[in-house]
Amino acid sequence: MGSTVELPLWLFVLIVLFAAVTFASHFLFPSVRWFFRRRMERAVKRLNARLERPIQPFKLLRRHDMIQRLVYDPEVTQAIVEHAEAMGVREDVAFERARRYAREIVPSFSAWAYFGFAIRAARWLSTSLYDVRMVHQDVRLSDIDPQATVVFVMNHRSNMDYVLVTYLAAERSALSYAVGEWARVWPLSRLIRTMGAYFIRRKSRNDLYRKVLARYVQQATAAGVTQAVFPEGGLSLDGSLGAPKVGILKYILEGAGAADRDVVFVPVALNYDRVLEDTILIAANRSGSRRFRARISVVFKAVLRQLWLRLRGRATRFGSAAVSFGAPMLLDELSEEARDPDLLSGLIMGRIADAVPVLPVPLVARLVLNGVTSRAALKDTFSRCAGASSIEEPEAAFDKALERLQKRQILTRSCDCVTINPDREALLTFYANSIKHLPIDHAAIAK
Numbered sequence: 543m544g545s546t547v548e549l550p551l552w553l554f555v556l557i558v559l560f561a562a563v564t565f566a567s568h569f570l571f572p573s574v575r576w577f578f579r580r581r582m583e584r585a586v587k588r589l590n591a592r593l594e595r596p597i598q599p600f601k602l603l604r605r606h607d608m609i610q611r612l613v614y615d616p617e618v619t620q621a622i623v624e625h626a627e628a629m630g631v632r633e634d635v636a637f638e639r640a641r642r643y644a645r646e647i648v649p650s651f652s653a654w655a656y657f658g659f660a661i662r663a664a665r666w667l668s669t670s671l672y673d674v675r676m677v678h679q680d681v682r683l684s685d686i687d688p689q690a691t692v693v694f695v696m697n698h699r700s701n702m703d704y705v706l707v708t709y710l711a712a713e714r715s716a717l718s719y720a721v722g723e724w725a726r727v728w729p730l731s732r733l734i735r736t737m738g739a740y741f742i743r744r745k746s747r748n749d750l751y752r753k754v755l756a757r758y759v760q761q762a763t764a765a766g767v768t769q770a771v772f773p774e775g776g777l778s779l780d781g782s783l784g785a786p787k788v789g790i791l792k793y794i795l796e797g798a799g800a801a802d803r804d805v806v807f808v809p810v811a812l813n814y815d816r817v818l819e820d821t822i823l824i825a826a827n828r829s830g831s832r833r834f835r836a837r838i839s840v841v842f843k844a845v846l847r848q849l850w851l852r853l854r855g856r857a858t859r860f861g862s863a864a865v866s867f868g869a870p871m872l873l874d875e876l877s878e879e880a881r882d883p884d885l886l887s888g889l890i891m892g893r894i895a896d897a898v899p900v901l902p903v904p905l906v907a908r909l910v911l912n913g914v915t916s917r918a919a920l921k922d923t924f925s926r927c928a929g930a931s932s933i934e935e936p937e938a939a940f941d942k943a944l945e946r947l948q949k950r951q952i953l954t955r956s957c958d959c960v961t962i963n964p965d966r967e968a969l970l971t972f973y974a975n976s977i978k979h980l981p982i983d984h985a986a987i988a989k
């Protein structure tokens with residue numbers, strides 16, 4: 543027992559490392575995790591005290607537990623069996639495929655990342671790029687049944703939509719977004735997951751994938767998680783509101799029915815004086831393809847340029863960005879016929895359309911395209927239309943809007959006449975389309 547054993551140095555180091563890892567995994571890590579878990583629970587409790595809509599326990603589950611819960615769901619299990627039969631593969635192979643889909647979809651929400659970093663970053667970015675306005679607000683989530691699931695339903699104008707609504711909804715709740723393939727790149731994907739977003743393949747026709755996605759959305763809905771969805775399914779290529787798609791809304795309705803929980807749809811309408819991706823969207827519309835040359839990188843470039851201009855003392859904002867929260871639509875108050883996904887999506891898009899904010903640049907664009915070309919007549923008509931559109935200080939707003947359009951060479955001015963640059967007319971139409979559905983004083987803008 544007292545004899546000496548000689549070991550090579552590399553083997554001794556290896557044994558010490560194995561011992562250290564074993565000690566850490568069995569004794570140290572659990573204690574550290576428990577310590578931080580307790581601190582997080584206390585922080586979340588303080589956050590919930592000030593939020594109109596508290597963070598649901600489902601959102602705080604460990605990601606591993608959420609994935610296990612999803613892949614062992616009875617409906618997913620049945621889908622795995624059917625997929626194995628249809629594809630001629632073993633069930634364990636189909637099961638691993640379902641697990642891979644679950645890992646791809648399920649977020650890893652961090653209250654610190656969302657409220658400690660994301661909210662501050664969203665506030666700084668929004669107010670640096672735009673004059674942010676809340677046009678009108680018809681909703682207080684604290685007045686809604688606390689057991690109901692709240693779903694913010696929004697039109698999709700820009701990738702800045704995520705940032706802007708996250709900032710303006712900061713005092714209401716932590717939103718769970720459905721995010722497309724554009725954000726599934728490292729390290730952006732890790733950051734987005736920690737903020738509670740879940741990734742979706744918008745054009746997937748794989749039945750197993752769609753079942754895994756559906757069950758995640760339904761579990762979140764049944765648990766009361768506050769969500770944010772874009773029923774158009776993608777960015778508007780021509781500036782106008784698009785036709786709604788029913789995929790995510792259908793899953794939400796099914797989740798509400800299974801849990802006997804009311805769902806409250808909150809229409810959210812957004813508009814901008816300047817959409818950062820406008821030229822890319824217009825080019826995609828001309829080509830008939832939704833494969834954009836650039837996506838979130840456009841926002842990053844705009845941020846970097848803004849930082850550079852700020853350092854040089856030459857920073858200017860891109861105009862106004864406005865959000866309007868419309869009157870909520872309670873699922874329990876709808877008839878059985880109105881609960882049809884196609885009909886319901888149309889009703890919600892109608893409320894979004896009614897709430898779209900009228901901003902100076904879109905209004906000037908609409909007036910010019912309707913034949914008002916004299917600067918004096920344009921200013922007079924703008925002032926009359928602005929009175930019914932909640933645009934503050936119409937004269938100053940008109941001058942700034944016209945200056946922005948001239949600076950981008952969309953409009954040119956000679957003497958008292960404003961003319962459209964033929965090469966940039968598509969841009970003018972893009973902004974006018976955002977409010978083309980609104981009844982803005984047709985007599986005033988008639989030729």
